[in-house]
Amino acid sequence: MSYYEKVKNIKPKTDAVILGIESSCDDTCCAIVRGGNTILANEIISSAAEHAKYGGVVPEIASRMHTDAISKVVQNALKTAKMSFDDIDAVAVTYGAGLLGALLVGLSYAKALAMSLNIPLIAVSHIRGHISASYLGNDPPNAPFVSMLSSGGHTAVIYIPKDGEFQIMGQTLDDAIGEAFDKVARTLKLGYPGGPEIERAAKGGENSVVLPKMLKGNNGFDLSYSGLKTAVINYVHNREQTGKEIDVSNVAFSFQKNAVDALIERAIRAAKQCNVKEIACGGGVAANTYLRESISEKCRENNFKLHLPEKKLCTDNAAMICAEGYFKYMKGDYADLLLNAESSL
Numbered sequence: 001m002s003y004y005e006k007v008k009n010i011k012p013k014t015d016a017v018i019l020g021i022e023s024s025c026d027d028t029c030c031a032i033v034r035g036g037n038t039i040l041a042n043e044i045i046s047s048a049a050e051h052a053k054y055g056g057v058v059p060e061i062a063s064r065m066h067t068d069a070i071s072k073v074v075q076n077a078l079k080t081a082k083m084s085f086d087d088i089d090a091v092a093v094t095y096g097a098g099l100l101g102a103l104l105v106g107l108s109y110a111k112a113l114a115m116s117l118n119i120p121l122i123a124v125s126h127i128r129g130h131i132s133a134s135y136l137g138n139d140p141p142n143a144p145f146v147s148m149l150s151s152g153g154h155t156a157v158i159y160i161p162k163d164g165e166f167q168i169m170g171q172t173l174d175d176a177i178g179e180a181f182d183k184v185a186r187t188l189k190l191g192y193p194g195g196p197e198i199e200r201a202a203k204g205g206e207n208s209v210v211l212p213k214m215l216k217g218n219n220g221f222d223l224s225y226s227g228l229k230t231a232v233i234n235y236v237h238n239r240e241q242t243g244k245e246i247d248v249s250n251v252a253f254s255f256q257k258n259a260v261d262a263l264i265e266r267a268i269r270a271a272k273q274c275n276v277k278e279i280a281c282g283g284g285v286a287a288n289t290y291l292r293e294s295i296s297e298k299c300r301e302n303n304f305k306l307h308l309p310e311k312k313l314c315t316d317n318a319a320m321i322c323a324e325g326y327f328k329y330m331k332g333d334y335a336d337l338l339l340n341a342e343s344s345l
């Protein structure tokens, strides 16, 4: 019997153990999650320190380092979960968006694993994974709710009418918020990745640098980070050229506040407009302490229940890929072994 004949008869079970693989950028990740929300293992081997030498992710290095790390990270996950391959019911894998060469490493591994174990392969969108991170643990959001997504590649306010369904209400028209953090950090000669560096530098700073207020776009929920980023870069260059001192802490604080406040304002307004009771967050920038404190305060003021995944579940990880993969698995939505990587999804 072929792989397809064996797999098509597999009926989804609610307590399925899903092994997830994520390799879209600079982290090689493997997680094992039971029933879509109970994390048994969530392992990461990061190549960020290698990329930091170049001030950003070098795709070729990322691919090579994924190749080195993939078997090891899967073994680490099995060991942590005290499981063997025989305990796995399905393999979920990120097939996009991300760096093509990096994605292909995880995807090829996942296909080979699914095929050798004769279990379903589930194709997961990285960005949907970030949104589904809020389902991990024992207090998942109750749809309908609004999700505030803020990563290095995407920034959006999304309405979730039902589990596994998404409607974008507004998104960035140019740079993603994390991208802006990284570029401003580079201008301030801080390290990579820039987000945590800006957060560190902003400590003790104040909102003293006047930056342009973000326009609301046509539908009132869109965002634009290019203007804000350019304003900071111009401010820094201007001061450098005129020999004026730059207070890195105040610049970092002012940028962080402007970038985050604009997104939170839209998420709160979207939740009010949709008449939902809950807001969930996801994406690497949701690991930012200022963002976490501000959204918590705003949700308290407006009586929204907040779902804020722990920091490790906001940045790239494979547990979120299992959480999103679970929705597709339960529908019997299994992928073809011809599944290809897609750099932009």
Ligand code: KG4
Binding pocket: 025, 130, 150, 151, 152, 153, 154, 177, 178, 179, 181, 182, 193, 194, 195, 196, 199, 283, 284, 285, 286, 287, 288, 289, 314, 315, 316
């Ligand atoms: O979700 P993520 O790990 O990868 C993508 O899918 O893009 O997000 C990475 C982004 C980077 O731009 C990084 O600088 C930012 O998240 N980031 C942060 C923090 N931690 C990560 N930004 C602000 N504050 C942080 N603490």
Ligand code: ZN
Binding pocket: 126, 130, 151, 152, 283, 284, 315, 316
């Ligand atoms: Zn990500």
